[in-house]
Amino acid sequence: MEKLPAWDEPRARALIHAKSDLEGPLLPILHDLQETFGYVDPRAVAIIAGALNISRAEVFGTLSFYKDFKKQKPLGRTIKLCLAEACQARGADALADRFEQNTGCKIDGGYHEGVEVETVYCLGNCALGPNALYDGEIFGALTDESLAALHARARREGAAS
Amino acid sequence: MTTLTVYIPADAAALSLGADRVATALRHEAQARGIALDIKRVGSHGMFWLEPLIEIETLKGRIGFGPVRPEDVPSLFESNAFAGGEHPLKLGHVADMVWMLRQQRLSFARIGIVDPLSLDDYLQKDGFKGLRKALQMSPAEVVAEVHASGLRGRGGAGFPTGVKWKTVHDAQADRKYVICNADEGDSGTFADRMIFEGDPFMLIEGMAIGAYAVGADKGFIYLRSEYPHAAKVMARAIELAEQAGWIGDNAFGPGKHFHLEQRIGAGAYICGEETALIESLEGKRALVRAKPPIPALHGLFGRPTLVNNVLSFAAVPFILAEGGQAYADFGSGRSRGTLPVQLAGNIKRGGLIELAFGITLREIVEGFGGGTASGRPIRAIQIGGPLGAYITESQLDLEMDYEVLAANGAMLGHGGIVVFDDSVDMAKMAKFAMRFGAEESCGKCTPCRIGATRGGEVVQKIIEGERVAQNIALLRDLCDVMTAGSLCAHGGLIPNPVLSALNRFPEDFAPAAHKNAAE
Ligand SMILES: Cc1cc2nc3c(=O)[nH]c(=O)nc-3n(C[C@H](O)[C@H](O)[C@H](O)COP(=O)(O)O)c2cc1C
Ligand code: SF4
Ligand code: FES
Numbered sequence: 001m002e003k004l005p006a007w008d009e010p011r012a013r014a015l016i017h018a019k020s021d022l023e024g025p026l027l028p029i030l031h032d033l034q035e036t037f038g039y040v041d042p043r044a045v046a047i048i049a050g051a052l053n054i055s056r057a058e059v060f061g062t063l064s065f066y067k068d069f070k071k072q073k074p075l076g077r078t079i080k081l082c083l084a085e086a087c088q089a090r091g092a093d094a095l096a097d098r099f100e101q102n103t104g105c106k107i108d109g110g111y112h113e114g115v116e117v118e119t120v121y122c123l124g125n126c127a128l129g130p131n132a133l134y135d136g137e138i139f140g141a142l143t144d145e146s147l148a149a150l151h152a153r154a155r156r157e158g159a160a161s
Numbered sequence: 162m163t164t165l166t167v168y169i170p171a172d173a174a175a176l177s178l179g180a181d182r183v184a185t186a187l188r189h190e191a192q193a194r195g196i197a198l199d200i201k202r203v204g205s206h207g208m209f210w211l212e213p214l215i216e217i218e219t220l221k222g223r224i225g226f227g228p229v230r231p232e233d234v235p236s237l238f239e240s241n242a243f244a245g246g247e248h249p250l251k252l253g254h255v256a257d258m259v260w261m262l263r264q265q266r267l268s269f270a271r272i273g274i275v276d277p278l279s280l281d282d283y284l285q286k287d288g289f290k291g292l293r294k295a296l297q298m299s300p301a302e303v304v305a306e307v308h309a310s311g312l313r314g315r316g317g318a319g320f321p322t323g324v325k326w327k328t329v330h331d332a333q334a335d336r337k338y339v340i341c342n343a344d345e346g347d348s349g350t351f352a353d354r355m356i357f358e359g360d361p362f363m364l365i366e367g368m369a370i371g372a373y374a375v376g377a378d379k380g381f382i383y384l385r386s387e388y389p390h391a392a393k394v395m396a397r398a399i400e401l402a403e404q405a406g407w408i409g410d411n412a413f414g415p416g417k418h419f420h421l422e423q424r425i426g427a428g429a430y431i432c433g434e435e436t437a438l439i440e441s442l443e444g445k446r447a448l449v450r451a452k453p454p455i456p457a458l459h460g461l462f463g464r465p466t467l468v469n470n471v472l473s474f475a476a477v478p479f480i481l482a483e484g485g486q487a488y489a490d491f492g493s494g495r496s497r498g499t500l501p502v503q504l505a506g507n508i509k510r511g512g513l514i515e516l517a518f519g520i521t522l523r524e525i526v527e528g529f530g531g532g533t534a535s536g537r538p539i540r541a542i543q544i545g546g547p548l549g550a551y552i553t554e555s556q557l558d559l560e561m562d563y564e565v566l567a568a569n570g571a572m573l574g575h576g577g578i579v580v581f582d583d584s585v586d587m588a589k590m591a592k593f594a595m596r597f598g599a600e601e602s603c604g605k606c607t608p609c610r611i612g613a614t615r616g617g618e619v620v621q622k623i624i625e626g627e628r629v630a631q632n633i634a635l636l637r638d639l640c641d642v643m644t645a646g647s648l649c650a651h652g653g654l655i656p657n658p659v660l661s662a663l664n665r666f667p668e669d670f671a672p673a674a675h676k677n678a679a680e
Contacts, residue, residue, distance in 0.1 A: 023379070023462070024424075026444025031425060058445070065446035066427030068386050080387075084348035085543055085593070086579045089506035090534065121430060121547075121597065123387050124351040125177050126579065127209040127504060127511025136389045140177025 003161050004038040004074070011036070012044050013051075020051045026062055030069055039070040076114030076158035079150060080133040081107065084121040087129030092142075095130050099147055114158030115151060164197040165243060166218035170273065172205035172358045173390045174351070179231065180213040186231035187215075190238055204359020206255055206273035207513030216255060217243045225252035260529060265491060266515045267499050268475045272359035278397055280405055283362045289407060291481030295370045296413060303374040304330050307477060309485030311497030316342055316433070316470030317545070317574045318650070319563045325467065328457040329375040332465035337377040339467045340442070340460075341368055341474055343384040343391075344426055344433035346601075347546025349577030352501040353471035355513055357384070357391035360475075361398035362407075365421065367474030369408055370481055372419045375467050380421040383438050386428055395423050430547075430601035434649055435468040437603055448605045449649040470575070472501055493519030496562045506543075506579035507533045516561070523557035526580060537582040541590075541666065545574025547597050548654035550661035551587065570661060572654075587666035591659045592620040598655035609652025612643045616659065626672035633663065633670065 005011070015032045019025045029048060033040045040063055049056040063069050083092050096107055105112040108119050123131045128140040132150060135157075139150055169175070169184050184200055191198035208214060214227030226237065229250060242248035255261060255273070275282035283289070295303045308323025329337060341364065345353040356364055368380050384392055399421055403409040412419045429447050431437045436450035439461050453459075460466025476498060480488045489497045496518035502525055504511045509531035516525075526532070526542065533539055539554045550571045552559070559569055566573050581590075599613035619636045623629055640656035647653040663670055 022422075024443045027424065027427060027441065031427070052444075054444075061446050062444060066429050068426075068428035084597075085547060085590070086349045086506040086577075088590075088593070089579055089581045089585070120387060120428075121601075122346060122348045122350075123173075124345060124354040124391075125174050125209075126349045126351060126506065126577070127508060128174055128177055128212070129506075131177060133387065133389075138173050138177040138390070140174065 005036070007037060007041045007043065009043070009047075012041070013047055016044070016048055016051050025052060026054075026059065027066075030063060030066075034069060038074045039072055041073075042071065075111040076116065076161070077135070077154040079115060079117045079154055080120040080123070081117055081147075082121070082123050082125075082129060082131045082133075083107075083119045084126075086122070086126035087131060090129040092130035095142060095144065095147065098144055099151070102144070102148065103151060105151070113155050115154040117151075164199050165191065166199045166201065168201050168203050168216040168218070168223065170205045170213060170215075171202035171277075171390070172212075172355060173388070174205055174209045175212040175214070176390065178212050178228065182231045183213045183215065183229050183234065186234040190234050194238060196238075201276055203275065204272040204277055205355060205513075206261065207269065207355065208258070208260055208510070209512040210510045211252065214252070214255070219243070219245060221245070222254055225255040225258075226250040227252055260510070260512075260514075263529070264515050265499050265517050267479045267488070267491075268356070268363070268472065268501060269360075269513060269515045271363070272355060275360065277359050277361055277394055278401060280362065280401055283360075287478075287482060288362055289366055289478075291478035292366050292369050292373075292407065295373055295481045300330060300374045300376060303370060303481065306485045307374070307480055310476070310480040310488040311485075311492070311495070312473065312476055312480065312488065313496070313563065314470055315472035315476070315500070315575060316435075317347075317572075319573065322469065322473055325457055325469070326371065326374055328455070329377075329465045329467045332458050334465050336379070336462075337375055337465045337467070338461045339368055339372045339375065339377045339380040339469075340435075340438065341380070341382045341471055342433065342435060342438060342468055343382055343388075343471050344430075344438060345385060345388075345471070345575070346430040346433045347549075347575050347577050349505040349543065349546060349579040350503050350575045351505075352503050352513060352576065354388050354391050356471055356475050357388065357395050361395045362402060363475050363478055364395075364471055365398060365402050365408060367477040368421065369412065369419055370477050371467055371469065371474060373413050375465070377467065378418045378420065380419065381442055381461070382421065382423040383426060383432065383442060384423060385426045385432070392423065392425060399423060430597075431603045431651060434603075434651060436649075438468070439466065446603075448603045449651070451648060472575075491517035493517070493560065493562050494564055496564070500561060500573070500576050502561065503575075503577045504530050504580075505577060507535055507582045508580045509534050518562050519560050521558050521560050522552075522578070525561070525578065526557060530580065533580060533582040535582045535584070537584065539580055540583040540585055541581040541587060541662075543579040543581070543590075543658065544577070545572040546577055547594060548651070548657055549574050549577075550657045551590065551665060552661070553665050572657070587662040587669040588620060588624050591662040591670075592617055592624065594655060594658035594662075595620055598651065602651065603649075606646070606648040606652060608643045608646040609648070609655070612639055612647075612652065613655055615639060616643070616655070620659070623670055629670070629672050636663070
């Protein structure tokens with residue numbers, strides 16, 4: 001993962017205009033902004049509204065509906081830990097509890113030492129749980145040790161960025 | 162020097178257990194030994210407990226080994242296993258394994274075998290046979306063929322696919338759309354993902370046939386954001402299919418275009434509901450639309466729109482290539498064809514099993530699955546995702562069939578089966594169902610938006626032993642309201658897991674159960 005660039009209005013405009021002719025362009029635009037800057041800066045809302053000829057309220061409504069879109073610059077890295085039924089059946093809940101105790105990191109509780117751990121419901125690897133997604137990679141059959149190792153890696157990479 | 166050819170899955174399940182590290186280890190070891198190595202990345206055969214399952218090309222065909230860890234690699238070379246020698250991880254010919262032999266793989270016939278991004282591989286294994294045939298028929302004849310197959314939507318509702326295609330076909334409009342619903346949000350399901358990662362051209366072909374049949378020139382794939390590997394493979398497959406002319410300008414003949422775009426969701430389960438998905442594609446909050454009007458007549462941008470699940474579209478190339486009857490020859494009752502069953506949770510041998518309808522749950526869970534991974538007794542099984550009912554071990558003799566399950570207070574949904582051992586706390590699962598329902602509610606109607614939140618609180622009170630009888634009565638009341646009064650099946654079905662847990666596992670809702678557990 002590279003270091004995220006600071007908010008850059010011309011660059012944001014270019015991203016927005018590159019996709020504004022798509023049919024239903026709003027989600028692709030929000031994804032591109034988030035991919036580039038790590039979040040969707042509130043300053044993008046008015047630019048998108050202007051480019052797509054819709055109201056700012058509509059843009060903000062969409063931006064705020066979807067869990068994936070972040071509205072603040074990330075303070076580190078994100079691990080998505082699956083806590084859906086099939087992973088629960090394989091001990092994901094207990095794993096998560098022990099993880100919180102061992103690290104002091106609270107799941108869905110924001111950044112802690114440069115890492116946040118978010119709950120996700122299913123990563124499509126339900127016969128091999130518990131599972132996590134980090135930096136586009138999937139980690140299966142998690143144990144206390146492998147989750148701790150993943151967390152340590154995220155901390156390192158969070159500190160480096 | 163002869164080259165050693167090794168097949169290594171790039172399916173997310175195999176990657177999650179280190180398939181890439183195995184590939185690297187193989188490269189290093191081969192290099193150190195001066196052996197020329199050709200690694201081919203494939204999909205997964207669906208035997209996840211054996212992943213990473215690699216195969217070596219030999220004179221006698223492909224020989225499987227698994228589960229292979231990077232540290233096993235040197236011994237694979239030393240034991241001469243690649244030249245036919247014995248090895249503890251040797252599985253033999255994958256196609257001859259009992260797990261594979263007992264399946265009827267139609268949609269998954271190529272997965273695990275072919276390079277997902279090789280059009281040559283695809284064409285050699287009957288690829289585009291269905292589309293070629295369809296293009297020689299009239300659109301109405303294609304619709305009739307799908308109708309004859311008896312295919313029902315695999316996304317959950319089980320609606321007859323042929324009927325839906327005919328509705329969109331008959332609609333008059335300046336533009337029509339096809340949409341593939343790849344939001345696969347149900348816990349316990351992964352068949353859609355495996356198709357994206359293992360045989361993406363099949364989905365493209367199915368959608369192209371659909372577009373030709375209903376008269377659409379634009380298609381969208383709506384894929385959930387939790388599947389980054391699937392997204393990459395499909396994006397490339399669309400490019401390749403377009404370059405080769407299977408889709409794109411003039412794909413169906415002069416002036417008959419079909420353009421296909423993949424869109425990525427943003428972490429909302431409700432986007433699996435087809436009208437919420439359409440709103441999302443339009444760039445809006447994913448609020449469910451009231452039906453009617455149905456999307457088939459008034460869908461994306463107000464145009465007639467065909468929405469089908471990945472597995473529904475994936476069944477279509479076979480149906481066109483071999484005829485609707487060939488597909489309908491599989492199955493039981495009004496459930497025709499095959500169902501890709503996804504066996505998950507606390508299971509010894511989990512994975513993808515494509516079977517004709519009519520097999521019992523016991524044959525799947527015990528026969529294929531071998532019981533729980535923990536070795537403890539099976540206590541509960543959830544079928545059909547987070548909105549599906551929990552059933553008991555004693556109900557395992559039910560058949561996989563839409564009507565049989567419905568008659569027994571269960572639903573097939575997208576074909577996911579999640580197994581729990583006797584350590585499961587069903588009151589906790591009921592609370593989870595309510596909380597999940599609340600978190601993923603689109604918020605448009607009150608029974609679901611408020612009801613699921615209150616429901617979670619009521620179950621919590623029951624767990625804490627607070628006025629248990631009264632709170633159970635209240636919970637039942639609330640479930641009645643949600644079932645009867647919700648706008649869509651999200652709120653309407655949340656009571657399924659909750660009430661089935663309560664009715665079939667009442668002991669977990671007794672005050673003593675939790676008092677003891679807490680002590
Ligand atoms: C809450 C909810 C979630 C759903 N999720 C999915 C899904 O992830 N994938 C899917 O294909 N259908 C899903 N459906 C069903 C769709 O609304 C729709 O019936 C289906 O996509 C139609 O395709 P089919 O006829 O091929 O099944 C969901 C429905 C509801 C109510
Ligand atoms: S039942 Fe729930 S998800 Fe469905 S429309 Fe109502 S609030 Fe939205
Ligand atoms: S339930 Fe965790 S990956 Fe599906």
